[in-house]
Amino acid sequence: MNHEEIKSCCADAYSKDIVALLLGDSYHPGGIALTRRLADRLALTPGGRVLDVASGRGTTALLLAGAYGVRADGIDYAPANTALAQGAAEAAGLADRAAFTTGDAEHLPYDNEVFDAVVSECALCTFPDKPRAAAEVARVLKPGGRLGITDVTADTDRLPPELRGLTARIACIADARPLDDYAKVLAAAGLRTLTTERHDEAMIRMIDQVQARLDLLRITAPARLADAGVDLTAAPGILDAARAAVTDGVLGYALLTAVKSAP
Numbered sequence: 001m002n003h004e005e006i007k008s009c010c011a012d013a014y015s016k017d018i019v020a021l022l023l024g025d026s027y028h029p030g031g032i033a034l035t036r037r038l039a040d041r042l043a044l045t046p047g048g049r050v051l052d053v054a055s056g057r058g059t060t061a062l063l064l065a066g067a068y069g070v071r072a073d074g075i076d077y078a079p080a081n082t083a084l085a086q087g088a089a090e091a092a093g094l095a096d097r098a099a100f101t102t103g104d105a106e107h108l109p110y111d112n113e114v115f116d117a118v119v120s121e122c123a124l125c126t127f128p129d130k131p132r133a134a135a136e137v138a139r140v141l142k143p144g145g146r147l148g149i150t151d152v153t154a155d156t157d158r159l160p161p162e163l164r165g166l167t168a169r170i171a172c173i174a175d176a177r178p179l180d181d182y183a184k185v186l187a188a189a190g191l192r193t194l195t196t197e198r199h200d201e202a203m204i205r206m207i208d209q210v211q212a213r214l215d216l217l218r219i220t221a222p223a224r225l226a227d228a229g230v231d232l233t234a235a236p237g238i239l240d241a242a243r244a245a246v247t248d249g250v251l252g253y254a255l256l257t258a259v260k261s262a263p
Helices: 003-014 017-023 031-042 059-068 079-091 130-140 166-170 179-188 200-220 222-227 235-247
Strands: 049-053 071-076 098-102 115-121 141-154 191-198 251-260
Touching (some): 031 059, 031 115, 031 141, 031 251, 049 130, 059 079, 059 098, 071 079, 130 141, 130 179, 130 191, 141 179, 179 191, 179 251, 200 222, 200 251, 235 251
Parallel strands (some): 049 115, 071 098
Antiparallel strands (some): 141 251, 191 251
């Protein structure tokens, strides 16, 4: 599978309703609470312009526009997510401060140095060309602008077989990297790491949440799971492997902020 096929596969998966049923409104460990912590670390101010890369259905961008008073742009590879996010902005009365575009994180459709901050949650781990995506973030940030990411971390050499396939890649695991590797990718793009935090317990909570919702849907809506292609035979083993990997320190979740150096 080439890079474009991988991106399309991930985007298609995250635009399906079954993902919302299993993950809830926020598609990343830590949920809205961790998004607020990330925004606080970036010291966002009203009127600033912020880009959310891989914005999904708009939850993060709308939170930033509503609670922090910024002008939020969101970009997502899936047209279905863009449409849902724009509709959510209009329903929330935030269409004047939140706009959503379909596009590729590795080819951002924005001019150079236009954003005060960029955020991206549980997304860098899925990008096939991480250096290219980091370079694009650096390009659109103003000098002194800040990047904030939360993302899955992984000791890739120790991942069990259950967490190495395409399904695991879509689940943000198979191509995740150690936290130090993310920092190195960002540094190569001209983004200096400011802070890092571990939030591994958020991974366990999300795994438990998915397990509980999967068990409920197995009883109440088995046809929806089947239509979405959820393999109910394999799912418990994958979730158990992921839970054990977090406990063993192989998998985790982290928050990282970085700054683009002024010339």
